[in-house]
Amino acid sequence: MEDSTTREDGGRTTAARQDGVLRTVAIGALQLEAGGALPEVELAYETWGTLNADASNAVLVQHALTGDTHVAQGDGDEPGWWDALVGSGKPVDTDKYFVVAPNMLGGCYGSTGPSSLDPEGTPWGSRFPFVTIRDSVRAEARLADRLGIRRWHAVLGGSMGGARALEWAATYPDRVRHCVVVAIGGYSTAEQIALAQAQVLAIRQDPAYRGGDYYGGPAPVAGLGLARRIAHISYRSEPELNFRFGRRGQGAENPVEAPGAAAERGRYQVESYLDHQAEKLVSRFDANSYVTITEALMSHDVGRGRGGMQRALAGAKAEFFLASVNSDRLYFPEQSDELARALPGEVPVHSIDAKIGHDGFLTEIGQLGGELRRRVFTG
């Protein structure tokens, strides 16, 4: 286990740090794509492994919508969300690669977000500006500068993390050697925008939300919980839900018994399950960050202002590795196929075989291990 102190070396912080421990770096002011600005931005991140002498072994891992920086277990006990992919001896081998996982701009896992304090010491709340996927990637480029990483060996992510990986390859062609995009296409579709709108409205319509200025008072847990329910249904396949829950009642509860008021009927198991998913999220996530990042994801469109997806990616120098989940009904495999066709050269789309739906990019990521070792992490 290494020492957790860092050493500043000519503006470059070399790695002498604990694996999988949260740290933050100030990256200065940021002008934003939508026209706003943030005067002082911090990005939180974790790292695993050691940056080599020529800084050629760095890997950027991007989390999904409600994900965090804890990709792999590291030196603590807490398991990571891509433990099957990242770690000592794993496909992304932290004995060989220096892995960096930042929290997205606007998030609630350490990076500057709506719950952060503005320069006057008040939480941003409703005044937090609109940030896009591109804004986050520009912020992450400054993090790379601070860490002395000129070019990533690989940038990879799934779902919204994949959107950021793709934006990296389009925005900084010289800084990405391999780009791994899992379970997302080149832009958010009308359907994905529609589902996102419902989630954002669920939060905004919660009276506890108070336009976003709820800090110091009760959090809009009902609205955030409803947003999570809507999202979670889309993350799972229809057969998965039906196989697990069917029409069963929860425990002894009878969903078709309500001698008194209708509101007193018992719950179906699937309702109880979604209640649980909602409770888990509201205990760990900030509603404003949920809105901020969801709207950033709505903005995902690698071709915007660049003459469309194909022209936007024509200059990308990365080798691309695409994958989709065959049962995904939120980010359909067809959307990954469309992205592949827009990329220079022949780019195959690897398929994760999972019954679960979109969340297969988390639960079944190990399926990509062999191909990733052969094509991307050969070191």
Place this chain on the structure above:
Amino acid sequence: MEDSTTREDGGRTTAARQDGVLRTVAIGALQLEAGGALPEVELAYETWGTLNADASNAVLVQHALTGDTHVAQGDGDEPGWWDALVGSGKPVDTDKYFVVAPNMLGGCYGSTGPSSLDPEGTPWGSRFPFVTIRDSVRAEARLADRLGIRRWHAVLGGSMGGARALEWAATYPDRVRHCVVVAIGGYSTAEQIALAQAQVLAIRQDPAYRGGDYYGGPAPVAGLGLARRIAHISYRSEPELNFRFGRRGQGAENPVEAPGAAAERGRYQVESYLDHQAEKLVSRFDANSYVTITEALMSHDVGRGRGGMQRALAGAKAEFFLASVNSDRLYFPEQSDELARALPGEVPVHSIDAKIGHDGFLTEIGQLGGELRRRVFTG
């Protein structure tokens, strides 16, 4: 045009009435499946055509979740929601058949529902009991009695209307000659329950809902509007939404421009479209009825308490006519196929070819006209 007065004839009301005009009938007290009761129930309905002497030409048409009794245009100007199917010279020819369309128990188009007054003259609101699909069908059987209809030539419906049609065939085998079930299976699945829960929560979490006792005050329009958005996405196919709206902004609005607060960004077209769908529904539908009927639809399970779907339908004497919409991702065609396998004999599932998704059971119902004339409405 016939006279709109009705003639009581030995307890039987024969038809001498205007087509497509709302009327109501009192059917007495109703004990409910879930254990509650309603002391006085009225059902609203419309009719078209004339009941023949032996009452053998009666057809029951069942509306979907937010549908109403106005199936066909009739003598007024207002178009009906199944005009392509029902009317003079149409497949369900009102020159030959006597068509009856009741509003579901719990609804807000004339039948007793949460907005109705209880015996003390107060709206039921939060005290309105839990009603099931079966309760509604039992109420409709009393309507049939009042109209002098012992046996329907056909009972037909799509979506939730199909659930009620199916329940008719299972509950009253001797009273249904043909049963037409479009775009729904034999039970509500875990996924359909999950989507319904989100919609019900959207309404219940609106502070204006006040547990259901909002009459006389502002209605929970935000919650009902959100419920509609969630539902509407599921009624349309993903390609339909993307083809119509893509990532375009609404008019001159720019969804990726918000120099001030994030909440001030422009809308995507698909957001504006769903806003419009929400506004339309809240102007015509009662939130309590939405909750009541949605929970009734969650209860849909023809096999409940009857030894499963196959045994429940073993004694059904109707000739079944099933159809599904090939792009439906709410009531998947597979669920209609499963229902067909549970029915006695060989029952084919007709396919409506539509890109739109579930709502194809409304927009493309004309596709079934030929087969329905050949198999059901041969008179």
